[in-house]
Amino acid sequence: MKRTLENIENQFETFQILNEEGEIVNKDAMPDLSDEELKEIMRRMVYTRILDQRSIALNRQGRLGFYAPTAGQEASQLGSQFALEKEDFILPGYRDVPQLIWHGLPLAQAFLFSRGHFKGNQMPEGVNAVSPQIIIGAQITQAAGVGLGFKKRGEQAVAITYTGDGGASQGDFYEGLNFAGAFGAQAIFVVQNNRFAISVPVEKQSAATTIAQKSVAAGIEGIQVDGMDVLAVYAATKEARERAINGEGPTLIETLTYRYGPHTMAGDDPTRYRTDEEDSEWEKKDPIVRFRKFLEEKGLWSEEEENELIEKTKEEIKAAIKEADNTPKQKVTDLIEIMHEELPANLKEQMEEYKEKESK
Amino acid sequence: MAQMTMIQAITDAMRTELKNDENVLVFGEDVGQNGGVFRATEGLQKEFGEDRVFDTPLAESGIGGISIGLALTGFRPVPEIQFFGFVYEVMDAISGQMARYRYRSGGTRPMPITVRSPFGGGVHTPELHADSLEGLMAQQPGLRVVIPSNPYDAKGLLISSIRNNDPVIFLEHMKLYRSFREEVPEEEYTVDLDKAAIKREGTDVTLIAYGAMVHSSLKAAEELEKDGISAEVIDLRTVSPVDYETILESVKKTNRAVVVQEAQKQAGIAANIAAEIQEQAILHLEAPVLRVAAPDTVYAFTQAEEVWLPNHNTIVEKVNNVINF
Numbered sequence: 001m002k003r004t005l006e007n008i009e010n011q012f013e014t015f016q017i018l019n020e021e022g023e024i025v026n027k028d029a030m031p032d033l034s035d036e037e038l039k040e041i042m043r044r045m046v047y048t049r050i051l052d053q054r055s056i057a058l059n060r061q062g063r064l065g066f067y068a069p070t071a072g073q074e075a076s077q078l079g080s081q082f083a084l085e086k087e088d089f090i091l092p093g094y095r096d097v098p099q100l101i102w103h104g105l106p107l108a109q110a111f112l113f114s115r116g117h118f119k120g121n122q123m124p125e126g127v128n129a130v131s132p133q134i135i136i137g138a139q140i141t142q143a144a145g146v147g148l149g150f151k152k153r154g155e156q157a158v159a160i161t162y163t164g165d166g167g168a169s170q171g172d173f174y175e176g177l178n179f180a181g182a183f184g185a186q187a188i189f190v191v192q193n194n195r196f197a198i199s200v201p202v203e204k205q206s207a208a209t210t211i212a213q214k215s216v217a218a219g220i221e222g223i224q225v226d227g228m229d230v231l232a233v234y235a236a237t238k239e240a241r242e243r244a245i246n247g248e249g250p251t252l253i254e255t256l257t258y259r260y261g262p263h264t265m266a267g268d269d270p271t272r273y274r275t276d277e278e279d280s281e282w283e284k285k286d287p288i289v290r291f292r293k294f295l296e297e298k299g300l301w302s303e304e305e306e307n308e309l310i311e312k313t314k315e316e317i318k319a320a321i322k323e324a325d326n327t328p329k330q331k332v333t334d335l336i337e338i339m340h341e342e343l344p345a346n347l348k349e350q351m352e353e354y355k356e357k358e359s360k
Numbered sequence: 361m362a363q364m365t366m367i368q369a370i371t372d373a374m375r376t377e378l379k380n381d382e383n384v385l386v387f388g389e390d391v392g393q394n395g396g397v398f399r400a401t402e403g404l405q406k407e408f409g410e411d412r413v414f415d416t417p418l419a420e421s422g423i424g425g426i427s428i429g430l431a432l433t434g435f436r437p438v439p440e441i442q443f444f445g446f447v448y449e450v451m452d453a454i455s456g457q458m459a460r461y462r463y464r465s466g467g468t469r470p471m472p473i474t475v476r477s478p479f480g481g482g483v484h485t486p487e488l489h490a491d492s493l494e495g496l497m498a499q500q501p502g503l504r505v506v507i508p509s510n511p512y513d514a515k516g517l518l519i520s521s522i523r524n525n526d527p528v529i530f531l532e533h534m535k536l537y538r539s540f541r542e543e544v545p546e547e548e549y550t551v552d553l554d555k556a557a558i559k560r561e562g563t564d565v566t567l568i569a570y571g572a573m574v575h576s577s578l579k580a581a582e583e584l585e586k587d588g589i590s591a592e593v594i595d596l597r598t599v600s601p602v603d604y605e606t607i608l609e610s611v612k613k614t615n616r617a618v619v620v621q622e623a624q625k626q627a628g629i630a631a632n633i634a635a636e637i638q639e640q641a642i643l644h645l646e647a648p649v650l651r652v653a654a655p656d657t658v659y660a661f662t663q664a665e666e667v668w669l670p671n672h673n674t675i676v677e678k679v680n681n682v683i684n685f
Contacts (some may be wrong), residue, residue, distance in 0.1 A: 052402060089432070122466030130432065131464060135456050141459070152385075153433065174451075175422035182417050183426075216472015338403050338467035339502055341525040344554060344601035 012210040014256060015236060020285050020309040022293025029341030031235045035300055040084055042295055043309055045074040045288050050313045051107075052261070055114070058321065059265040065115040067259030068095040070131075072228075075287030076192045076255040077162075078102060079233030083241055084160060089146050090129040091139040091161040095259075099162070103129050108323035109314065117330045118338065122298055128157075136206045136348045137163060140189060144180035147187030147250060158244045160188040160237075166197025168211045175219035180250040187250040188240045192227060197275035215252035228285040258282035269289025331358050362662060364544040368536040369511035370400050372475070373518035376548045378408045381436060385412045388476075390422060397442060398478060398537055400645030420446050424453025427473045428461065436472045438522055444479035444531060445488030445659075447496070451500035458527045459502030467662075473528070474521045479532035480572055481622060481669045484662045488532070491659045492571075492623035495530045498600035498632075504528045504553060505600040509536065509574035511544050513597060516551030516601060533571040542550060556603040558610070562592035565679050566610040568633055569620040570596040573670065577620050580675035589683055599629050607633065608640050613648040616682045647685035648679045653654055 017026045024030060033041075052071045058064040070077065073095070077130050081090070081099040090096075090103055104127035113120025113131060122129035133139040167173055168191050180187045184187045191211045195202050208214060215222025221243065225236045233255055236326035242253035260283065262268035270279075295301035332354045336347050343351060364372065366567055370515055377384045383425050386408075392415035395402035405413040420441055427437040441447055447454070458471040481490040497505045506521055508514035514532070521528035559574060560581055568576040574595045581591035592610050596602060611617045617637055621631035634649040652670045660668035 053533075088472055118463065118466040120466075121464055122468050130461075130469060135452055138425070140426020141428040141453065142432070144422070145426030145431050147429070148426055149430045149433025149435055152435070159429065172421055172425060174417045175417075176418055176425060178419070179422045179426055254391055335463060339463050341462075343468065344504075345604065346601050 008073055008213055008216055012222070012224045014224050014226050016229050017231040017233050017235060018229045018290055018294055020290055022290045022297060024294075026305045029232070029235055031231060031238060033234075037296070038295060039300055041078065041234070042301060043231065044078045044082070044102055045291065046306060046309055047313045048074050048078060049288060050310055051098070051317060054317045056261065056265065056315065059069070063191045063321070064111065067114050068263065070095060070098055070261060072258045072260040072282065072286070073192055073194060074098070075230035075291075076190070076227040076257045079230040080160065080190050080237040080253070082233050083237035085157065086126070086142045087128060087157040088157065088241070089157065089159045091146065092129065092132045092141045092158060093136070093139065093164065093167065093283045094132040095160045095164070096132060096162045100129055100132070102355055103127055105129065107320035108327075111320055111324040112327060115324065117327065118334060119327060119330070137172035137176075139163065140167070140170070141172050141175030141179060143187050143189065144176045144183070144185045144250075147180055147185030147244070148183045150186040151184060156245045157234045158174045158186045158188055158241050160190065162192060164197060164206055165193040165195065165202040165211060166200065167191065168214060174214070174218070175259045177215065177220060177250070177252060180274050181218040181220040184247065184249050187243040188237060188244060189250065189252045190237070191252065192257050193254050194257050194259045195257070196263070196273065198268060201273070210254060211345045212252060212254040218252075220252060222252040222254070224254045224256065227257030228287045228290070230291055232288055235257060258285070335360055361543045362546050363541040364511045364535070365538045365541050366508065366511045366514045366532070367398055367400055369515040369544045370518055370532060371402055371404070372544070372546070373515040373522070374401065374404060375407065376519055377522040378404065378412060380548070383434060383436045384412070384438060385430060385435050386438045386440075387416050389416060389418050389442045391415060391440050396440065398534070400440070400476070402419050408553070421453055424450040425454075427475070428453060428471065429499065431458070431471045431473055431524055434470060435520060438474045438476060441475060441477040443489040444477040444493055445491045447477065447493055454497070454503070454527070454529070455500040459500050462526065463502065470525045471527045472525045474518070474524075474530050475527070476518075476530045476532065478532045478534045478537070481502045481659065482572070482663060484665065486532070487659070487661065492621065494531055494599050495623055497627045498629055502527065503600065504598060505531065505599050506553060507531045507533065507571045508597065509533070509571055509595050511542050511584050513551050513557070515544055516549050516590055517597060519548060520550045520553050528553070531571070535572050546570055551597070554598045554601055554603055556604065556606040557595045558592065559595045560591070560593040562590040562614065564590045564614055565592070565616040565618060565664060565682060566607070566614045567591050567593045567618050567650035567675065567679070568619060569593065569598065570599050570604070570609055570629075571622060571677070573620045576670065576672045579672040580679065583672065583676050584679055589679065591679060602633060602636070604636055604640065605639065611637055611641050612644045615644055617649045618675065618678045618682060619649065620652040620670065622670060623653060624656045625651060626656045628653060647682040650682055652678050
């Protein structure tokens with residue numbers, strides 16, 4: 001019995017294209033991306049890092065609401081999103097706001113989501129996504145359903161969902177993978193294994209050596225990817241997408257990554273469960289640092305370009321915050337209005353009550 | 361017109377909507393090939409194909425989750441939870457997810473899902489098959505909870521539920537599935553959601569019930585008539601939201617009310633109705649509003665089931681209490 005497990009676990013090697021020094025170590029797997037596309041990936045990662053820094057600062061100033069820091073996870077988040085097409089459907093976890101932004105959610109709305117305004121959750125027409133899921137794992141079975149829906153409609157699109165290493169312990173994770181496999185749903189399940197579910201280390205989540213191997217029990221493809229390597233994440237997602245729309249079934253992608261910041265800005269203190277050594281060890285793997293080296297080596301990137309981008313990003317953030325500031329506060333009557341298609345009698349009464357209250 | 365049992369009427373409603381709307385999908389455990397453990401989906405897979413009527417893996421939360429995903433891609437899912445006692449496995453998908461999606465998405469993602477499920481006591485099932493858990497559902501804003509008491513309503517209410525653009529929990533009392541037949545039109549028709557029905561007119565007391573307890577209430581009303589007490593019987597049909605208009609109009613006429621539920625007494629539908637009646641009509645009342653309900657234990661094993669369940673005798677007793685108050 002033990003031998004079977006070892007055999008399975010040994011087959012899950014970490015897929016890497018770009019090493020920590022920014023060198024291509026897996027030439028055959030190098031995705032076919034133009035110079036402009038490579039630069040676009042870099043721009044998105046830098047933008048997202050700056051957005052994270054600004055979001056943390058805004059949160060500390062009391063100018064943002066719920067916020068889950070993203071620094072460290074840019075390659076996992078943006079490499080996978082970059083492999084998608086507009087018609088693909090994202091079911092994010094609460095840390096996956098960057099993917100939504102690059103899928104078409106305006107930044108001002110992302111801030112409204114953080115501030116707890118329903119307008120932050122309204123995807124613009126044609127943006128195929130739902131707002132971030134709060135219940136860990138609930139999005140996974142839903143992604144199986146979206147992927148099944150695409151299959152039934154014969155659409156060339158996939159559902160992609162994100163969770164973390166903790167999410168892979170939920171019942172819904174197993175049910176979602178299993179349903180997707182059984183139905184041949186056009187779905188991709190990304191587990192960003194950032195090593196901690198708030199404070200609990202991944203070693204305490206499961207006896208399994210990898211999360212990727214959990215695909216085996218569901219009878220679907222699984223791969224473990226260096227989640228700090230944007231090219232590897234992109235290539236793995238691209239391949240999973242192709243397989244899904246070709247009727248070859250869903251894929252589980254585990255990305256090995258790290259969040260530099262706290263779980264959320266609501267009082268989590270990572271020094272209670274992580275060491276400085278661990279932090280600095282992972283910072284050496286930084287996705288932006290290695291991709292910058294790679295691009296500079298190719299003559300595609302410069303410090304000036306990056307500084308210019310940073311300034312531009314800060315301006316965009318400022319403008320988006322201003323737009324969010326100018327959005328009228330959500331009212332209880334807005335909530336009553338959109339709960340149902342047609343107001344039931346009890347809510348009609350309560351609507352009048354709150355209209356009255358809010359008119360004062 | 362045809363004579364149909366409630367289960368036949370339910371099948372007929374699904375057949376009607378599968379025909380009417382290609383986005384309607386029917387699925388669940390044993391729902392496809394086998395036609396459902398109660399044969400509610402008998403023949404539907406054969407008629408509409410495996411793509412639209414299908415078996416799922418055995419996992420209720422997964423069934424709830426794919427229902428949501430299918431709704432996100434424009435389908436109108438009609439999943440079955442094999443027995444409603446299994447709903448605990450799918451509570452998040454129902455209460456945490458589908459009930460909230462329209463609001464959560466700023467009104468952009470409707471969830472036109474009808475979750476069908478058998479429940480109800482008196483048929484000697486194993487544990488967690490018969491429980492009346494409608495109160496759990498009714499506590500969740502964003503859900504409609506519908507419980508038919510007869511074949512005619514079952515068909516019309518199920519068609520209305522499937523056509524509704526918000527989630528509906530459609531609970532089918534197992535004891536009523538085959539207990540009687542009645543005339544049910546073969547053509548399509550709807551019965552309005554959120555509207556109670558007056559099943560029997562009366563002047564001395566209002567009995568408010570739903571599901572199998574409608575029949576116990578009607579039986580009680582017959583008994584009471586022998587003693588010269590005229591009971592009006594209201595069938596709620598939709599237990600969330602409750603049609604208070606019909607209830608209050610009746611209570612203002614009879615000045616007395618007994619609310620009947622098969623569920624345990626604590627924190628139930630009946631408690632809420634009693635509260636609303638006293639808030640809205642206390643000056644019309646000649647007696648306190650009483651409740652008929654099961655004791656506040658978990659559902660009884662089969663040997664104690666018959667005594668545990670409320671019946672027409674318990675109803676007669678409570679009515680006598682309000683009449684003689």
